[in-house]
Amino acid sequence: MRRFSHEWFFLIPITVFLGLFVFYPLTRVVLRSFTDNFTGHCTVQNYLNAFTQARYLGSLKNTLWFAGACTLVGAVGGTFVGLLASRMSPKVRGVLLSFYSLPMTLSSLVVAFAFIVLLGRNGVFNIILSRYLGIPKFDLYSWHGLVVTYSFYNIPLMTLTMASVFLNLDRSLIEAARNLGAKAWQVWIYVIIPVLAPGFIAGISIVLAGMLAAFGTALALTGMAKSLLSLQIYSHASESNYNIPQASALAVVLIVIIVVSLLTLNWIERRLRPGGEGR
């Protein structure tokens, strides 16, 4: 019992911190989401709105599509670059991966401006593209423009995960499979992909969660022009259509979506993990 109480002592600071900055606001958001904006009475109208009004349904759909597309691009790009990185000499790989850690440290505003300078209507690349190559300008402010911009975060993020996943792949497993008669493609299907799957899923979980809540760069690039759930929440929490209870309800919906997708991916990962339950 003594040891138990000692351990508790060290948990106090982090518990206080989480309580103040996560659980307290979260509880407030949940409580507020069940109140009426004008009367303050208890109601579920905000949730009904979220699932019936066209603008909310639209942004919900946009968020899911956008996050899905970003995750796909990040997963494919990151896996590919990760595989390449794992085959580089340690020195070259170290340089590449330290560059790839940069995007995560950059402010979303800085990234947005960087893309405007390069790919905006009068961006360097767009001028080269249209003037000298005759290719139509790239529209940075469209959905695919947003996906490309966010790939600036997602591909490096996924690359960092996948590079270490590929590096940790035990080469003797591949040799064992070949020794037991497997051809190259069978080695991929039966050994490499299943062994890498848990790491891959852990990687896309991070990307997907980030993209469901994507906000800063999207706001800086498109303002409110693109209706994402995160931007809807922001617009209700500020400006003209100030409606905190409605914003809270949308936030709860977004949180539930993120939690459910993470739990699902985590469940799949656990089943795929060596020695995991299942199959």
Next chain:
Amino acid sequence: MTSGMASAAVEINEVSKRFGNVVAVAEFSLEVQRGELVTLLGPSGCGKTTTLRIVAGFERPDTGRVFIFGHEVTHVPPERRDVGMVFQNYALFPHMTVFQNVAFPMKIAKRPKREICEKVAEYLALVRLKGLERRYVTQLSGGQKQRVALARALARSPKILLLDEPLSALDAKIRVQLREEIRQLQQKLGITTLYVTHDQEEALSISDHIVVMNEGYIEQVGPPTEIYFRPQTLFVASFVGTMNFFSGVAVDTSEGPKLKWHDSLLAFPSGAEVAPGEEVSLGVRPERLELAFEREAVPQGHNVVPGEVGFVTFLGSIMRVEVKLGDGTEVKIDVPTKERITPERGQRVYLCFSPEDAVVFKNSCVRR
């Protein structure tokens, strides 16, 4: 070299392999007969694994050829060689159960389900792992993993079996037990086996033939007793077991050539061809040396060297006694404890051995 009943199970012909400046295997030639267990023995980095990987097809030799049952396989990819291999780290598939691991080669070969089930059961019984089919390999002990790896390598009845230090990751007791099991299994199945180890005791205990390797080259090939009792090079003598060396110059005496070692004259074993003036060493195993407390106790015809008892280590059935000789060298002697002599530190003694128990080395550079 075409197929035929006469050909060896494995023939390695003048194989060399370099990695950059490192010569891993040099001019390596070896024949392994059907049903034999041949051990590659040598210190770390001497090229054992590389040799095995060349036979398995994971490395291409720079020169030379490899034959399996008379068929050249030098350029055949590993998946078409039909060679079972047990890897040093087992290389079991972590996402598969014991059953799935052992079934893997047969699943790849598209064998019918029933046959796979029967074979897996048969081989798991053979390695005494029945009942663990549904376990994931991450949930097994080291010894159990080793058995799964063995069952998996054997399950589709490969032509030959390759084992790369299969026991090095296990603790001493299981190592001894498992090596006996591997040997029994190998004899039961009659499968030709190449076994890599750096543990000389392991090699001596399970092999039909031992190949002692050093820096990519073969030092000596022979049955365990020959390797132990008749080492042909100083390297083999000092690597396999413990060997005491007496080095000096051969001189002519009335009783034929003898080794002049400080104040002593040591007789050579009969049949040794030593010319006077030649620099030679006599090697004697610790268990072939005897201790005498008085000069008179030395048997007739034995070589004698005086010394002083140093460190004495009790090892159960034997006592290892270090004796300091006049020139400062130390000699190790194994005295069976059943002889009930207890040498005291500092005691003056005589070391003696029959000339027939010594081995002559013409090369004077003794490795110590």
